[in-house]
Amino acid sequence: MELTLFIIVGAIAVVAAAMMLISENAVHSALFLILNFACIAFFFLMLNAPFLAMVQITVYAGAIMVLFLFVIMLLGAERVFPGAQTRFRWMTPVAITLAVAFLLVASLAIVRGDVKLTSRDQTVPRVRVVNAASALDSIDVYVNDEVVASALAFKSASDFEAMDAGSVTVSMFNAGDDPQDTEPVITQDVDLRAGEAVSLTAIGTSTQQLELVPAVEDLSQPAGSDLRVLAINALPDGMPVDVRDVSQDELLFQDLSYGEAIPGVTIHAGTHSIGVFPTGDTNTHLAMLRDETLDAGKSMLWIFTATQESGNAWENQVIELEGETLASFGSPTHIGQLLFGHYILPFEMVALVLLVAMIGALVLTHDSTVRRDTQHRPGYVPAIDPITREVGK
Amino acid sequence: MGAPEVSTELFVLLSAILFVMGAVGVLLRRNAILIFMSVELMLNAANLALAAFARQWGNGDGQLMVFFVMTVAAAEVAIGLALIVAIFKTKKSIDIDELHLFRD
Numbered sequence: 001m002e003l004t005l006f007i008i009v010g011a012i013a014v015v016a017a018a019m020m021l022i023s024e025n026a027v028h029s030a031l032f033l034i035l036n037f038a039c040i041a042f043f044f045l046m047l048n049a050p051f052l053a054m055v056q057i058t059v060y061a062g063a064i065m066v067l068f069l070f071v072i073m074l075l076g077a078e079r080v081f082p083g084a085q086t087r088f089r090w091m092t093p094v095a096i097t098l099a100v101a102f103l104l105v106a107s108l109a110i111v112r113g114d115v116k117l118t119s120r121d122q123t124v125p126r127v128r129v130v131n132a133a134s135a136l137d138s139i140d141v142y143v144n145d146e147v148v149a150s151a152l153a154f155k156s157a158s159d160f161e162a163m164d165a166g167s168v169t170v171s172m173f174n175a176g177d178d179p180q181d182t183e184p185v186i187t188q189d190v191d192l193r194a195g196e197a198v199s200l201t202a203i204g205t206s207t208q209q210l211e212l213v214p215a216v217e218d219l220s221q222p223a224g225s226d227l228r229v230l231a232i233n234a235l236p237d238g239m240p241v242d243v244r245d246v247s248q249d250e251l252l253f254q255d256l257s258y259g260e261a262i263p264g265v266t267i268h269a270g271t272h273s274i275g276v277f278p279t280g281d282t283n284t285h286l287a288m289l290r291d292e293t294l295d296a297g298k299s300m301l302w303i304f305t306a307t308q309e310s311g312n313a314w315e316n317q318v319i320e321l322e323g324e325t326l327a328s329f330g331s332p333t334h335i336g337q338l339l340f341g342h343y344i345l346p347f348e349m350v351a352l353v354l355l356v357a358m359i360g361a362l363v364l365t366h367d368s369t370v371r372r373d374t375q376h377r378p379g380y381v382p383a384i385d386p387i388t389r390e391v392g393k
Numbered sequence: 394m395g396a397p398e399v400s401t402e403l404f405v406l407l408s409a410i411l412f413v414m415g416a417v418g419v420l421l422r423r424n425a426i427l428i429f430m431s432v433e434l435m436l437n438a439a440n441l442a443l444a445a446f447a448r449q450w451g452n453g454d455g456q457l458m459v460f461f462v463m464t465v466a467a468a469e470v471a472i473g474l475a476l477i478v479a480i481f482k483t484k485k486s487i488d489i490d491e492l493h494l495f496r497d
Contacts, residue, residue, distance in 0.1 A: 017411055018414065021417065036437070047445055075487065095421055099416060350465065357467075
């Protein structure tokens with residue numbers, strides 16, 4: 001199906017390009033070129049580039065081609081009258097031979113050469129640090145001796161940062177401690193794989209049982225009205241729990257043991273009451289999120305933990321953090337993130353080029369610019385005159 | 394993203410065909426505006442190849458490059474057409490075979 005469409009639209013594109021070359025009338029050429037641009041916009045859609053398809057239609061087929069048509073009409077230059085064209089007659093066969101030769105070489109390179117590249121998963125791992133250890137105050141976090149978060153308070157998280165894939169050593173220190181002199185409170189090796197988003201979560205309610213849980217999040221955007229939830233059990237007594245959606249009477253996570261991060265489940269957006277129960281028990285909840293409004297399209301991280309209150313009572317809590325979803329490939333959001341993130345400087349430079357072009361076009365077409373050189377400069381013999389005479393105006 | 398039905402090679406081949414047609418247009422046509430349109434065709438062929446490889450590698454950089462090429466093409470068209478208008482004002486023609494200022 002897709003291949004059939006490709007062949008049909010490809011044929012239209014090639015025929016449109018050929019007609020553009022052959023047409024005697026420049027207006028017809030411009031219209032055929034618009035058809036060709038529309039075909040290329042279609043190919044952009046096939047190539048997961050909806051944003052480019054949009055820009056292709058609005059900017060290329062719209063703005064640029066209108067400019068072309070406008071200039072053609074303004075100059076009345078639809079036709080170049082066939083005149084004495086003997087001088088370059090030899091160019092036609094030479095150009096066509098060269099074109100065919102180039103095309104042959106290119107197809108040979110495409111068909112026989114090493115153009116066939118294996119697809120790879122390009123996205124680098126992204127890492128953030130979450131402090132969910134009530135036994136710790138604020139912490140400094142180092143990944144391979146490089147600081148990724150400093151003075152991270154309990155219940156807070158750092159932003160996601162891109163890192164190289166591979167095995168890294170994560171060390172956490174009490175905030176302000178010198179990593180050279182002091183022993184880290186937690187140190188652990190973590191494997192980072194491409195295309196993952198990892199929340200390095202420090203859990204533990206007493207200083208003896210501090211632990212680091214790498215919670216791997218799914219980066220893809222959840223469908224339509226869904227959201228994705230990942231849960232970590234960090235309750236003090238270390239018992240396994242069930243997580244239920246009380247309002248829908250639905251079991252979300254079963255038998256979630258201590259320090260375990262279960263791959264996320266998708267739930268419908270809306271208002272939910274989420275309860276944490278000891279495994280098998282449906283009556284006495286350990287913690288409860290009441291009438292929580294959950295928005296679609298997000299990825300959430302829930303951490304069940306406890307803080308010690310005055311007296312020895314434990315107060316169970318749920319830490320809710322927003323995770324990360326990557327915009328789907330080629331979408332306007334994705335392009336926008338790239339454009340205003342990594343490519344902000346080229347973007348600014350291109351904007352400057354456009355501004356200069358605008359001013360340049362104004363200067364070039366301004367009446368005084370065109371006439372000054374030929375008429376008003378004293379002692380200047382215009383070079384164009386003899387040619388104009390020969391050509392016959 | 395499952396395995397795409399239309400392979401990258403086909404897109405690159407189509408892009409090569411369109412590019413060559415644009416090049417032939419630049420070499421053979423005498424109308425300056427048509428030469429300009431052929432250049433646009435070549436730029437679009439290159440864009441198609443860039444987008445195809447962007448999909449192949451699953452990398453957004455290729456698509457960004459297409460975006461920048463489009464912007465620069467817009468700037469180029471503005472300047473180019475202004476030049477053509479300026480030339481037409483002095484020579485009353487945009488036949489490039491008649492534009493030889495330094496000969497004869």
